[in-house]
Amino acid sequence: MANVTFSAPTLEKDITVYAVAGDNKTLLGVAKQHNIALPCQCQDGQCGSCLIKVTILEDKRPAGIHLTEKEKLTLSVNGKLTKEQLANAETNDMPPPYRLACQYIVRNEDILVEFSGEPGVE
């Protein structure tokens, strides 16, 4: 079980929902399930419209580190993933701050998910 808090200027207030880790649900899927209007277009890791900033709210080893190949490419092309951040994710298990909600699988950790409400803008 993970607490996922969505925060955006387009929301009246922050919304915290419980997500079941192991469901293999993406953050976009969790947002949709709770009627949270997170921008998305392709839902396939290619357009970058579901850009989010993820902050881990727990003091334990980060879990949501894995980036899909599409996520790596789209974030890199959009200047949201540096080579250093990618190397840190792949070799040091340090998750990068910016992610794609349609690619991020929810893990068993509490996170803050920030987005602007504008497609592709965190």
Ligand code: FES
């Ligand atoms: Fe297009 Fe996520 S909706 S990259």
